[in-house]
Structure formats: C-alpha cells, structure tokens
Amino acid sequence: MATAAAQPTARGQAYGGAQDDAGDTTAYQRVFDAAVAADERIEPRDWMPDAYRATLVRQIAQHAHSEIIGMQPEANWITRAPSLRRKAILMAKVQDEAGHGLYLYSAAETLGTSRDELLDKLHAGRQKYSSIFNYPTLTWADVGAIGWLVDGAAITNQVPLCRCSYGPYARAMVRICKEESFHQRQGYELLLALSKGTPEQHAMAQDAVNRWWWPSLMMFGPPDDESQHSAQSMAWKIKRHSNDELRQRFVDICVPQAESLGLTLPDPDLRWNEERGHYDFGPIDWTEFWEVLKGNGPCNEQRIEQRRRAHEEGAWVREAAAAYADKHAGGNGEARA
DSSP, X not given: OOOOSSOOXXXXXXXXXXXXXXXXXXXXXXXXXXXXXXXXXXXXXXXXXXXXXXXXXXXXXXXXXXXXXXXXXXXXXXXXXXXXXXXXXXXXXXXXXXXXXXXXXXXXXTTTOOHHHHHHHHHTTSSOOXXXXXXXXXXXXXXXXXXXXXXXXXXXXXXXXXXXXXXXXXXXXXXXXXXXXXXXXXXXXXXXXXXXXXXXXXXXXXXXXXXXXXHHHHTTXXXXXXXXXXXXXXXXXXXXXXXXXXXXXXXXXXXXXXXXXXXXXXXXTOEEETTTTEEEOOOOOHHHHHHIIIIISTTHHHHHHHHHHHHHHTHHHHHHHHHHHHHHHTSOHHHHO
C-alpha cells in the first residue's frame, strides 16, 4: 500500500474519485504513471508509490550529505591559500556547498522525512555520501583538480536532474547547477595558472590530476549492469541517463579540456574512437570504489568523525535558533530548546 506525507492534490480532476474504495490505489497508480510518462512534475502532496518516495529520499539524502561532507577536503586549504584572492574564492565556494546541502535537505523534508532523521542516519553510517570525498587533499593543486574534475563530474550528473520528475528536487538543482558550473570554471582557472607556471607548479597540477581522475570517473556510480537503482530511477524519470552514459559524456568533455590545460589524463588506453564517436578509456578499479564505499577509504573515518563533532558542537546554535523562532512566534522558546 502506497502512502503520502499529506493528502494528494488533484491533477485537474484526475485524483478525484480515483479510488474505487478506501483501500484501492490502482487508479492513483495509473494517474501517477501517466504524469511521469507525460513529463509532468510530481509534487509533495501528490500521491506517489512508496518505492518512488523511498528512492527519492535515498538519492536526495546522499546528495545532501555529499555537499556537507564535501566541504571538508577544500576547507582544509582555506588557511593555506596562496593569496587573499584565492582564499576569498575558496571560502565562497565552501559556503556555496553548505547552501546546496540545505536546499537538498529541504527538498527531502517535502517527502515526509526530517532533517534530523537524515543526519542521524549519516552519523550512524546508515546513509552514504559520494565516495570521492574520502580522498585527501595533499597539495594546493588538489583544490583546482576538485573544481575541474569533481565539480565537472557533478555538473554532468546533475544538469539532467533539473528535469527530474519530482518538482522540489528539480527546482533545487537549477540553482545548484549554476553555482557548480562556476566552481568548475574556478578549478579550471586555478589548474591553468599552475600548469602555465613554474615547472614545480606544473608538476603539482599534473600530480593532482593523476590522483583525482579515476575517483572522478567512479563518481557516476557502478557500471549499469551492477547498479541496483539506476534502471528504476530512469523509468520514474528521477534520472534521465544511465551511469555509463554520464561517465562517457564526462570523459568526452574532459579530454579536450586537459589538452588546453597542457595536462595529461593518466590513462594509456584513452583514445578517440571514430566508429563510436567517443573516447575509449581504460578499465576502472571497481574494487577500490566498493572498498571506499564500505568505509575503507583513506579518509572515511576522519570525514565522518569531523561531521559528528561539528554537529555536536553546533547544538547550541540550533537550540538558540529554535528559541529565537519560538519567541518571535509567541511560543515558549525555552521549552522547545
């Protein structure tokens, strides 16, 4: 039996009288299927299958967690940025990532799940975030590599989500993608400056690209034949393209950009395939991907421990905000805090 966080709204008069009796959701399912097939948006108060709701909560939560955890690798370099300009750029980017997390948690809340519940699951290891953020940022060039490759992969994956069948998620992605696009250009510009600098700076940029290239390809998820959720998510039009399609698109974009940067992508099998009209690329080490996802990456424990500590240390801020809101709403702020 499918459920809803609130009573379903009518699509015109489609939902009106859709149930033959109180326990029959077959007609609701037909209306839902027709809306998805017609590329209409499903909104929070519309009826939706339980599995659709659960898939959205899982995906949006993972996305939100990734934005919040993803602040850590680059924030590591804020105090060590080589100039005031670079420091200001990096601070603004990290702040943007925090905002993206908040948009996404808000979108998840429209599905009937609370932000506190999602954060509790993250801190307990019961929800995942992108494996890419479990790698260390060893040099300043890593900030550029993350901007160019990691944010570039995120854009490739997320632009189609602006057409996601679930309205709140799709609308959140519009602003997020605009800001991620700016982050990608910032990373490219940083790497370009290093690549055109001293031999040592060029070597630093190349080393960062060597380390971040393969994890960036893993960001799109496992191959299509090993992905548990991809086919159903595409059928519901939550996703618009498969993992392998998005990965190929990303490779095709990056190769000419790497040439413009004067950097080499660390794949001896990378070459243009005239017949396919795409670049061929070498095999990905999926063993590494699954190990990192299971918690055995270089920085898994560090990332989640820092997240837990930040959450605990920020408790007084949340309590103060709740008390302030209650006070201005005429409630008992002390009791709520």
